[in-house]
Amino acid sequence: MIAELGLAALWLAAALSALQLLGGVLAQRKEASEIARLVRPAAIMQGVLAGFAFLMLLWLFYVTDLSVKLVATNSHSAKPLVFKLAGAWGNHEGSMLLWVTVMALAGGLIALVERRLPEKTMLATLSAQAFVGLGFYAFLLLSSNPFERLPQPALEGIGLNPLLQDIGLAFHPPTLYFGYVGLSVAFSFAVGALLTRQVNPNFARAMRPWVLGAWIFLTLGITAGSYWAYYELGWGGWWFWDPVENASLMPWLAATALLHSVGVLAARDALRTWTIMLGVIAFSMSMLGTFLVRSGILTSVHAFAVDPERGSFILVLLLLYIGGSLLLFALRANTVSEGERFSVTSREGALVFNNVMLSALLGIVLLGTLYPLLTEAFDVRVSVGPPYFNPVGAIFTIPMLLIMAVGPLLRWRGDSFARIKNSVAIVAAIMLAVLALVLILGSYGLLPVLGLAVAAGLAVGSFLPLRGRNLMRAPLSLWGMVIAHFGIAVALFGMASETAFSEEKLAAVPVGESAQVGPWNVNLEQVAPVAGPNWTAIQGRLAASYDGGDPVILTPESRNFWAPPQETTESTLATRWNGQLYAVIGNQAADGRWQLRLWWKPFVTFIWYGGILIALGGLLALIGRLRTDLKRRYVKSRQADRAKEAAAL
Amino acid sequence: MNRAIASILAVLSLFALPLAAQQSLPPAPLAYEQLEDPAQEEAAQALMETLRCLKCQSQSIADSDAPMAGDMRHQVRSRIQAGEEPEAIRAWLVERYGDYVSYAPTVSETTWPLFAVPVLLLLVAGLILWRRLRKAS
Numbered sequence: 001m002i003a004e005l006g007l008a009a010l011w012l013a014a015a016l017s018a019l020q021l022l023g024g025v026l027a028q029r030k031e032a033s034e035i036a037r038l039v040r041p042a043a044i045m046q047g048v049l050a051g052f053a054f055l056m057l058l059w060l061f062y063v064t065d066l067s068v069k070l071v072a073t074n075s076h077s078a079k080p081l082v083f084k085l086a087g088a089w090g091n092h093e094g095s096m097l098l099w100v101t102v103m104a105l106a107g108g109l110i111a112l113v114e115r116r117l118p119e120k121t122m123l124a125t126l127s128a129q130a131f132v133g134l135g136f137y138a139f140l141l142l143s144s145n146p147f148e149r150l151p152q153p154a155l156e157g158i159g160l161n162p163l164l165q166d167i168g169l170a171f172h173p174p175t176l177y178f179g180y181v182g183l184s185v186a187f188s189f190a191v192g193a194l195l196t197r198q199v200n201p202n203f204a205r206a207m208r209p210w211v212l213g214a215w216i217f218l219t220l221g222i223t224a225g226s227y228w229a230y231y232e233l234g235w236g237g238w239w240f241w242d243p244v245e246n247a248s249l250m251p252w253l254a255a256t257a258l259l260h261s262v263g264v265l266a267a268r269d270a271l272r273t274w275t276i277m278l279g280v281i282a283f284s285m286s287m288l289g290t291f292l293v294r295s296g297i298l299t300s301v302h303a304f305a306v307d308p309e310r311g312s313f314i315l316v317l318l319l320l321y322i323g324g325s326l327l328l329f330a331l332r333a334n335t336v337s338e339g340e341r342f343s344v345t346s347r348e349g350a351l352v353f354n355n356v357m358l359s360a361l362l363g364i365v366l367l368g369t370l371y372p373l374l375t376e377a378f379d380v381r382v383s384v385g386p387p388y389f390n391p392v393g394a395i396f397t398i399p400m401l402l403i404m405a406v407g408p409l410l411r412w413r414g415d416s417f418a419r420i421k422n423s424v425a426i427v428a429a430i431m432l433a434v435l436a437l438v439l440i441l442g443s444y445g446l447l448p449v450l451g452l453a454v455a456a457g458l459a460v461g462s463f464l465p466l467r468g469r470n471l472m473r474a475p476l477s478l479w480g481m482v483i484a485h486f487g488i489a490v491a492l493f494g495m496a497s498e499t500a501f502s503e504e505k506l507a508a509v510p511v512g513e514s515a516q517v518g519p520w521n522v523n524l525e526q527v528a529p530v531a532g533p534n535w536t537a538i539q540g541r542l543a544a545s546y547d548g549g550d551p552v553i554l555t556p557e558s559r560n561f562w563a564p565p566q567e568t569t570e571s572t573l574a575t576r577w578n579g580q581l582y583a584v585i586g587n588q589a590a591d592g593r594w595q596l597r598l599w600w601k602p603f604v605t606f607i608w609y610g611g612i613l614i615a616l617g618g619l620l621a622l623i624g625r626l627r628t629d630l631k632r633r634y635v636k637s638r639q640a641d642r643a644k645e646a647a648a649l
Numbered sequence: 650m651n652r653a654i655a656s657i658l659a660v661l662s663l664f665a666l667p668l669a670a671q672q673s674l675p676p677a678p679l680a681y682e683q684l685e686d687p688a689q690e691e692a693a694q695a696l697m698e699t700l701r702c703l704k705c706q707s708q709s710i711a712d713s714d715a716p717m718a719g720d721m722r723h724q725v726r727s728r729i730q731a732g733e734e735p736e737a738i739r740a741w742l743v744e745r746y747g748d749y750v751s752y753a754p755t756v757s758e759t760t761w762p763l764f765a766v767p768v769l770l771l772l773v774a775g776l777i778l779w780r781r782l783r784k785a786s
Binding site for chain 2: 233234235237240242243244298344349352353356357359360363364367368371375380381382383384385386387388392395396504505506508569586587595597
């Protein structure tokens with residue numbers, strides 16, 4: 001019954017979505033038809049229904065209803081509750097339902113609150129949103145029904161991949177989806193503005209919170225995903241340039257460029273076409289990300305070609321949306337004037353430079369991710385990994401970071417280099433000093449050394465825009481920028497430090513003996529079997545002391561899950577302010593010694609602290625912007641009231 | 650009858666033995682053991698991080714518990730220990746397993762776009778900046 005209710009709600013939501021699309025399109029005619037009035041209520045109702053359908057799916061997983069195919073194939077009655085619930089979106093059908101739900105809720109929200117834009121633009125935006133939504137409803141209902149029943153209820157579920165039974169990963173996909181969907185809203189705004197020729201600062205202000213919100217979620221999603229890979233896979237790597245990771249990085253790069261460009265449009269009415277273009281690209285990248293992850297093309301191009309139903313469905317959607325929006329852009333771009341002019345040495349100039357660099361970087365990641373898939377289709381297999389992405393990416397990233405360190409000091413419209421030359425000198429001096437220091441300390445790779453120097457300069461440079469300002473009265477959005485830029489410096493420092501200074505120790509240790517790694521002494525005190533709700537494990541007890549200090553107890557495990565059967569290593573971490581000790585226990589050798597893998601990773605945590613700071617900066621900026629918007633709205637309504645009073649007198 | 654069963658069991662155990670041996674085969678010595686010379690180990694590590702584990706999805710042999718990754722780590726370490734150049738080892742592995750094993754693509758008939766496109770992007774980026782910023786001022 002519950003499953004059928006969910007399915008019915010989903011069909012209704014899809015029907016409302018069709019109504020929303022139709023109404024929005026009809027409203028574009030000269031005389032607004034009656035149906036136009038239904039568009040906003042349809043969008044709101046659609047959000048409610050999709051939310052309801054998702055709640056039904058959660059309920060099915062909560063009670064482990066094994067007569068539902070999705071529950072039987074992805075859940076297990078012995079699984080901890082939080083992973084039962086997370087199982088609802090830890091699979092193809094459920095995650096697509098989550099996507100649709102978040103999208104419908106977002107559409108409902110803009111229908112409910114957004115009143116700044118001309119109604120025609122709003123209706124066009126909502127119909128663009130419905131157009132994208134319909135494709136996903138069709139996909140869900142026709143080829144990936146999450147509510148499908150089994151002819152015979154299963155006796156027991158198959159379970160969730162143990163690697164995914166992790167709290168970090170349970171919330172990683174939804175975070176990314178919020179980001180993707182935020183970009184779809186930004187895209188709908190762009191289409192609406194383009195269709196009704198309203199590309200102006202008001203449009204940018206309506207679009208900006210969605211871009212910011214999406215960007216915050218993407219930042220958090222990537223940060224969490226990276227940390228998950230770091231501690232869960234048991235080898236201490238935090239970024240592999242894996243296609244799945246790139247699938248989340250590409251929308252982030254596009255969203256970062258869009259975020260800065262939409263800011264210029266809102267503040268200065270410049271970069272109109274560029275902003276629209278980035279809106280289209282950012283959404284295309286999130287569609288591409290979904291396609292790469294969801295179609296199964298990454299496991300094997302050939303497997304995808306043999307069983308292409310789902311993959312082709314997403315591919316068709318991908319081509320339809322990307323192709324359609326690029327076509328619209330090509331047809332309409334010439335009707336959008338370029339906007340206000342500015343000089344090379346201006347805030348806009350620096351932002352344009354960084355936008356171009358970000359786009360080029362996006363191009364590199366896109367190329368490196370898709371090229372191996374392309375050659376595989378022709379039976380030539382190549383691998384593109386860190387030795388390619390790191391240096392080639394750096395060609396674009398380093399100039400960008402250099403401009404980023406001083407760009408925010410420039411004034412809008414036109415400025416002179418002479419005015420900021422002292423600040424530039426400070427930043428440059430810090431970079432050179434750090435560069436010299438690291439070169440004296442030892443021989444490390446070129447990229448980490450440059451990374452350390454740039455990070456130091458950027459860390460200081462990011463705070464310079466606050467110089468000479470009253471810190472209490474500086475706008476929240478300025479603080480947001482400062483903190484986000486500082487976060488980039490912090491993350492970069494962590495990456496460079498980990499790459500340059502990490503120490504590794506692989507050792508076979510008998511119980512009672514020790515191994516050394518960096519400043520740590522690690523003693524293997526005991527090894528014992530332990531059991532969890534759905535696994536058994538060998539657990540080592542390590543006493544780790546830093547530089548002769550009091551020992552910390554670490555308990556790495558080698559786990560055996562039985563539903564489904566799989567072996568995983570549970571690494572343990574000892575975190576200090578200046579880095580992490582990473583410990584893994586492996587198998588027992590024939591002579592009774594235990595395999596230990598130990599790493600000392602100086603300042604590795606800064607990578608994720610940086611990620612959190614970046615997201616925090618985004619959040620401050622978002623709050624600042626929303627507060628300004630609300631104030632503006634209040635002032636406007638007061639003015640309207642006063643005008644009414646005056647007229648009455 | 651008993652003898653027949655016993656002999657069948659004996660024959661079966663002959664088959665079972667190599668099978669059991671295969672499963673509990675200890676990993677190659679240098680799969681989980683570092684080289685004594687830190688400089689050599691560093692060179693080996695750097696190389697291992699750029700070689701693909703062929704049995705895994707998107708992991709280098711330096712990041713995998715798969716037995717094949719262990720064997721390859723052993724190969725890399727023992728060859729480095731014997732004084733071979735890292736790039737020579739990479740070439741040997743590429744010859745054996747194909748380009749797919751190396752995460753560092755080299756310019757070849759099939760991979761040239763990977764290098765041509767960045768150059769192109771650099772030119773396009775330069776062009777956009779030049780046009781945009783020149784017009785602006």
